[in-house]
Amino acid sequence: MEEATDSKSNAEEGVNRQSASAAHLNEPSSEFSPAVHKRGARQYTPLPVLNDSSIFAPHFEDVLLLNGLGPLRRTRTVTFQVNVGKRCNQACHHCHVEAGPKRTEMMSRRVAERVLAVLDKSPVVQTVDLTGGAPELNPNFRLLVTESRRLGRHVIDRCNLTVFFEPGMEDLDQFLAEHQVEIVASLPCYTAANVDKQRGLGVFEKSIEALQRLNRLGYGLAGSPLILNLVYNPLGTSLPPPQQRLEIDYRRELHRRYSIEFHNLYTLTNMPIRRFAAYLEQSGKYSEYMGLLANHFNPETVPQLMCLSLVSMGWNGKLYDCDFNQMLEIELGAGPQNVWEIDSLSDLSGKHVNTAHHCFGCTAGAGSSCGGALSSTGAS
Ligand code: SF4
Numbered sequence: 001m002e003e004a005t006d007s008k009s010n011a012e013e014g015v016n017r018q019s020a021s022a023a024h025l026n027e028p029s030s031e032f033s034p035a036v037h038k039r040g041a042r043q044y045t046p047l048p049v050l051n052d053s054s055i056f057a058p059h060f061e062d063v064l065l066l067n068g069l070g071p072l073r074r075t076r077t078v079t080f081q082v083n084v085g086k087r088c089n090q091a092c093h094h095c096h097v098e099a100g101p102k103r104t105e106m107m108s109r110r111v112a113e114r115v116l117a118v119l120d121k122s123p124v125v126q127t128v129d130l131t132g133g134a135p136e137l138n139p140n141f142r143l144l145v146t147e148s149r150r151l152g153r154h155v156i157d158r159c160n161l162t163v164f165f166e167p168g169m170e171d172l173d174q175f176l177a178e179h180q181v182e183i184v185a186s187l188p189c190y191t192a193a194n195v196d197k198q199r200g201l202g203v204f205e206k207s208i209e210a211l212q213r214l215n216r217l218g219y220g221l222a223g224s225p226l227i228l229n230l231v232y233n234p235l236g237t238s239l240p241p242p243q244q245r246l247e248i249d250y251r252r253e254l255h256r257r258y259s260i261e262f263h264n265l266y267t268l269t270n271m272p273i274r275r276f277a278a279y280l281e282q283s284g285k286y287s288e289y290m291g292l293l294a295n296h297f298n299p300e301t302v303p304q305l306m307c308l309s310l311v312s313m314g315w316n317g318k319l320y321d322c323d324f325n326q327m328l329e330i331e332l333g334a335g336p337q338n339v340w341e342i343d344s345l346s347d348l349s350g351k352h353v354n355t356a357h358h359c360f361g362c363t364a365g366a367g368s369s370c371g372g373a374l375s376s377t378g379a380s
């Protein structure tokens with residue numbers, strides 16, 4: 001990756017600088033140094049460095065408590081993130097869903113109708129966030145979009161861009177534009193080699209063609225209500241570079257090379273779960289990566305964590321605190337476990353969020369969520 005690689009290198013330098021200045025950790029979280037330092041008006045406890053590969057991370061809940069930030073409790077649930085299934089036309093290396101063309105788990109009509117019934121009784125929910133797999137491949141995708149819009153909710157489609165070239169998807173772009181669906185599209189680089197390495201041969205070329213088609217419909221243009229946001233995630237085991245700086249690089253390069261416009265770039269941290277966790281384990285990097293995430297715990301990300309204001313639902317109707325917990329089968333902390341045990345998402349405020357080691361992926365550096373970085377500080 002040209003400029004983006006430079007940015008990542010800068011990020012890695014920043015990471016190493018911070019790590020080198022912190023103390024070595026040989027004991028679990030209960031032995032943390034109680035030393036406290038100030039960031040703005042609040043006081044925070046810094047984490048010692050974890051560079052002993054036999055100890056990959058302290059407990060996330062302990063770190064929250066140590067910083068006076070835990071346990072996590074829900075605020076208002078404004079986003080209903082619905083994972084409609086694991087089928088995808090791609091099979092990317094980093095995919096935390098382990099999605100692919102051979103997966104058969106798909107949301108049924110019955111579950112989709114229940115989603116809409118709960119949504120109707122949840123006026124607090126502003127956004128329906130459709131994800132997968134490739135959500136558009138589910139036969140109930142268009143029902144979920146049209147009915148959510150009829151109920152006056154904003155709809156997000158987490159789109160892999162190549163799905164526009166699948167059979168039956170010829171009019172998908174027009175359908176999305178007609179219903180003013182926000183598109184959040186993965187594009188981990190603006191060069192073919194890096195994108196194809198992570199997402200599969202030929203993915204970059206199709207992605208560029210899809211973005212140009214979306215631009216022709218008005219998506220991504222300045223002032224247009226058709227929102228087109230892009231998603232970057234690192235190719236390997238580093239934290240993402242600063243979001244704002246990378247967005248400038250993307251905007252310049254995509255326009256210069258392909259005349260492509262977009263609204264925002266979101267930087268996401270690779271979560272140490274499922275397919276990416278398997279890669280980390282196979283390459284002997286799991287402990288090192290968990291140490292990187294834990295060492296860069298940024299308390300300023302915690303009030304913005306998406307699990308505070310989002311409920312995630314699986315293809316079979318089960319409820320979770322976020323999509324990552326869903327993939328790990330960590331049940332919703334609030335109590336009801338599926339979409340039939342709850343009438344409305346309006347009454348989850350104040351309820352507990354279940355966390356685990358992977359949560360360090362959301363709080364490292366500038367933080368990470370489905371809407372990108374969570375803090376303007378902490379990025380390298
Ligand atoms: S396109 Fe998205 S859902 Fe499909 S395999 Fe890649 S990361 Fe997973």
Ligand code: SF4
Nearest residue numbers: 307321322324359362
């Ligand atoms: S992984 Fe999920 S539960 Fe954990 S901090 Fe991130 S959003 Fe919250």
